[in-house]
Amino acid sequence: MKTLDGWMAERMGLAGPLTRPALAAWQAERLREAIAYARAASPFYRARRDWPAAAIASTADIARLPFTFAADLSRNDPPLLALSQADVARVVTLPSSGTSGPPKRLHFSPEDREATIDYFVHGMGLFTRRGDRVAVAFPGGAAGGIVDGLAVALGRLGADCRRAAPPFDPEALAAWLRAERPDVVVGAPVPLLAAARVASCAAGAALRARAVLLSSDHVAPSLARSIGAAFGAEVFQHWGMTETGYGGAVDCAEHCGCHLRENELLVETVDPDSGAPARPGAVGVVVVTTLRGRAVPLLRYRTGDLARLIETPCRCGSILRRLDGFSGRASEAITMPGGGALSLPRLDDALFAVQAVSDFAATFDEGPPATLSLSIAAPPALHGGAVLEAVRARLANDTVVGPAVRERRLSLELSLADAILFRREGKRRLSKREAAECARRC
Known part of the structure; x- marks a missing residue:
């Protein structure tokens, strides 16, 4: 299994080992292409009139572009979709973050979905071995959804994907995990913690795994420690959202930040109030630009998530930038x-x-x-x-x-x-x- 850096270099057509200057130059070229594609194919971006006059020469110039907001996705007028419905492989509807209002609707092309599965293969490969039994404890199993994508990725790794089935309550989840005896567990942090608390009170074998990947919600340090102790496992974290095609950034064995999926995403952090670039080392709002998204290209999408962007190389040797210091939602x-x-x-x-x-x-x-x-x-x-x-x-x-x-x-x-x-x-x-x-x- 290649390292994340090696895999990304191959995906980007760059000679290894991957370097920051080569990656930045590649991202700048993809950024220019992404802007041109969005303005030509997406009615929303085509209708915008607040584009900067000067051309984008480098990734640093991205700060001159206007933001895209969650409200733009919910309103969808003009539509952001850049493909015909016939070319869409999957549609995901997300409820509004407030008490009312239209939902966000995200579309994915076959190419978008394949890029995510390929990322899952190499992200999961950081702690999953051939022959491992992997318990995926996410509810829902819609065709083409995240659980399906994980199952395909794990199959490519030669691992055995086991999916949790309803009822999805702590007692049932604890019993299922005890019966499955997985090597790796993947799931949302609080449901897994609740299952671990239940198992600790019940007779029978303790829950055990070699590794646990926590995703889909904020992971407090005390929660990660509690889950690690309950499972006797090394705990990894993942950050992502539907808008990023689910995959976004994943923890490595050094546990000093989540390595960004930089072959698909250009990530910034900005001051929550001014929108200016966040100071180095400061927590800011995570802003995402999809570099190769086909169905719904997103330029400077303000996710609302708060985190810190780390520019220095990781102790593991990767030059990929990382996110850490996750602090919830700016609006909350x-x-x-x-x-x-x-x-x-x-x-x-x-x-x-x-x-x-x-x-x-x-x-x-x-x-x-x-x-x-x-x-x-x-x-x-x-x-x-x-x-x-x-x-x-x-x-x-x-x-x-x-x-x-x-x-x-x-x-x-x-x-x-x-x-x-x-x-x-x-x-x-x-x-x-x-x-x-x-x-x-x-």
């Missing part, structure tokens, strides 16, 4: 009374360090008084007041929540949920009730 951070930002990743890191916590739901009321309400999920065998005491103690040590509680700027309301894992539509979120809404409700 809440400014606390007296200062400091409250976010779901911050709560994740505090709460998932508590051994009994398998999930939680969080709501912030502006007040007055400002209140953080937490409903804590845990396996029945671990229920009890000690869980809430441990949660309260963890939050007391948090550098944002702790001082706000001690200075009576924030009230905590904790309760135990009658659940092990909350059922949700879409991604986990930190809910917020603004003062006007709270007044009506109260």
